[in-house]
Every structure is written in structure tokens, then in C-alpha cells.
Amino acid sequence: MITRMNHVSIFVLDQDSAYDFYVNKLGFKVHTDASMGPDMRWLTVCPPEQPDLEISLMSIQEGMMFKGDAAAQMRTMVSEGTFGFGVFECNDLMATYEELKAKGVEFKKPPTKEFYGYEALFKDDSGNWFSLGQKKDKK
Amino acid sequence: MAGQLPKIYVYRQLVQAKLFIDEHYSANINLDEIADVAFFSKFHFTRLFKKTYDYTPHQYLTRVRIDRAKELLSSDMSITDTCFAVGFESISSFTALFKRYTGSTPSGFQQQKIKRKQEIATTPVKFVPNCFASQQGWTENSNFQ
Structure with missing residues (x-):
């Protein structure tokens, strides 16, 4: 029986820039930052209240994973906003929206009431987008 | 009073107060100064801050300081x-x-x-x-x- 997820990966265009976005703008914590050789780095971050979920910020480089033109194609798709990677949760959507906007985070959709609750959509520095909701019990 | 302002302004003031803590945690700041940033009375500010962030301003300031201490200790300070x-x-x-x-x-x-x-x-x-x-x-x- 599968019980939990502890690692998930997000493909980013530049790991230094992604570090700045996820750590300094979103407020995530660095879990592991390891050099794996020249131009190769294993970088994972966690949402502040979810230290056991490592989000791997994976660089898109030509190599074993992306062969031939695949890396360039993947970079284009990421930068064009092809991928929506998940849903983040916060205590208070309006406050978080205002804070992230003040820090320069780009929103595709401001907090909006949907049939399932309030939701906003934001993009990371590479072009990946995420939904942002708030705790269900928040009044 | 802040309570009579449209809600969006209240949020912006609370966010300013939170960002003030994030930026000035290392200084000797107190609740009066933090509430002043948000233009609220101390009581009203504490209540709104707790409702929004689940922590009182003082609890949040302590958390920020401890989090930063963890980073500095990890860097061998x-x-x-x-x-x-x-x-x-x-x-x-x-x-x-x-x-x-x-x-x-x-x-x-x-x-x-x-x-x-x-x-x-x-x-x-x-x-x-x-x-x-x-x-x-x-x-x-x-x-x-």
C-alpha cells in the first residue's frame, strides 16, 4: 500500500534563479544542495511546513535524460508555460497573494472563487505554473 | 480606522507588517513598532495577524529568528x-x-x-x-x- 509521496521533480531553466525564486520569494527551505560533478547539481526544497516532501529543481540539460533536441524542446515548453505542476496551500490566500505580488511573483489568475473554493494561479521563474489555495477550514 | 477600510487594504497593511518582521528580525523590534507599520492599534493588529497567519506577531518573529538561526548555524557560524x-x-x-x-x-x-x-x-x-x-x-x- 502506497502511503506517502516524498520526492517530486520540477524542471527549471536555471537552478540558481530557481533557488532564488523558491527560497527567497516563496519562502521554501533548502533540503539538499549537492554538487554532482561539473554543471550538475541535486537541489531540493521543501514547503516550510512540509519538510518531508522534497521538491527537486531539475536542470534541463542535454544528457542521459534529454537526448538530442529533447533538452531544447523541453526548455521551450517549460518557458511557454506548458506545465502545471501542482497545488500549493497557504493559511490565507489574499494575504499570500499580496505578499508574493509584492515580491514580484507573476500571477496568471488572482484569487478567484471557484466551485471548489478560492484559487489563484502563479508562475515560477521558469514558466511552470501552480495553483494556490487556502486551508479548507479557513473562514 | 483600518476596520472601515476595504479588505484589500487591510491585507496589504498586514503583509507590510509581516515583511517588516522578515526584514528587521535581527533588530530590537517590538509589537508597537510592528503595529505602527500596519497602522493598527496593538490589540486589533495582534488579532488580525493571528487570524491571517495562525501566529501572533511575537510568535512569528520568534519563528523567523529561529529559522534564520538554523541557517546561520548550518553555515558554521x-x-x-x-x-x-x-x-x-x-x-x-x-x-x-x-x-x-x-x-x-x-x-x-x-x-x-x-x-x-x-x-x-x-x-x-x-x-x-x-x-x-x-x-x-x-x-x-x-x-x-
Whole structure:
């Protein structure tokens, strides 16, 4: 029986820039930052209240994973906003929206009431987008 | 009064107060100064802040200081320097609060982090799940094993 997820990966265009976005703008914590050789780095971050979920910020480089033109194609798709990677949760959507906007985070959709609750959509520095909701019990 | 303003302005003022704490945690700031940033009375501000962030402003300030202390201790800064760098005025109160929030003493925490950093530097592949490491070809580098 599968019980939990502890690692998930997000493909980013530049790991230094992604570090700045996820750590300094979103407020995530660095879990592991390891050099794996020249131009190769294993970088994972966690949402502040979810230290056991490592989000791997994976660089898109030509190599074993992306062969031939695949890396360039993947970079284009990421930068064009092809991928929506998940849903983040916060205590208070309006406050978080205002804070992230003040820090320069780009929103595709401001907090909006949907049939399932309030939701906003934001993009990371590479072009990946995420939904942002708030705790269900928040009044 | 803030209560008569449209809600969006209230949020913006609360966010300004939170960002003020994020930026000035190392200084000797108090609730009056934080409430002033948001243009609220102390009582009203504390109530709104807690409702929005689940912590009182003072609890949030302490959390920010402890979080920053964890980062500084991880970067090998001494416990004394860390204590003052994050805004505490005595080593004993810093040590007690640090232990209450993290479950470890500052020195115990720092020793664990130093050990982990050394392990990451010598055998980084141990910290990468095999599905990712093999996909990247990192398991083939015997230096990482």
C-alpha cells in the first residue's frame, strides 16, 4: 500500500534563479544542495511546513535524460508555460497573494472563487505554473 | 480606522507588517513598532495577524529568528554570533527557545548539520533517490558511491 509521496521533480531553466525564486520569494527551505560533478547539481526544497516532501529543481540539460533536441524542446515548453505542476496551500490566500505580488511573483489568475473554493494561479521563474489555495477550514 | 477600510487594504497593511518582521528580525523590534507599520492599534493588529497567519506577531518573529538561526548555524557560524545576529540578547534565552522550537540545542543542531554537509560533499549520491540518480548517470560515477 502506497502511503506517502516524498520526492517530486520540477524542471527549471536555471537552478540558481530557481533557488532564488523558491527560497527567497516563496519562502521554501533548502533540503539538499549537492554538487554532482561539473554543471550538475541535486537541489531540493521543501514547503516550510512540509519538510518531508522534497521538491527537486531539475536542470534541463542535454544528457542521459534529454537526448538530442529533447533538452531544447523541453526548455521551450517549460518557458511557454506548458506545465502545471501542482497545488500549493497557504493559511490565507489574499494575504499570500499580496505578499508574493509584492515580491514580484507573476500571477496568471488572482484569487478567484471557484466551485471548489478560492484559487489563484502563479508562475515560477521558469514558466511552470501552480495553483494556490487556502486551508479548507479557513473562514 | 483600518476596520472601515476595504479588505484589500487591510491585507496589504498586514503583509507590510509581516515583511517588516522578515526584514528587521535581527533588530530590537517590538509589537508597537510592528503595529505602527500596519497602522493598527496593538490589540486589533495582534488579532488580525493571528487570524491571517495562525501566529501572533511575537510568535512569528520568534519563528523567523529561529529559522534564520538554523541557517546561520548550518553555515558554521558560532552559536554566540548566531544568537546576536538573529536578534536575541542572551545566549541562555536563545538556547532555551531554540531547543523548544527545534527539539535540539544549537550545538547539537550544528554538529548534525556539519556531519550531513561532510557526507553530502563526499558521497552526494546517497542523498539522491536512485530513480533520479540513475536517470542522470550519477550512479555510474564511482566517486559518489
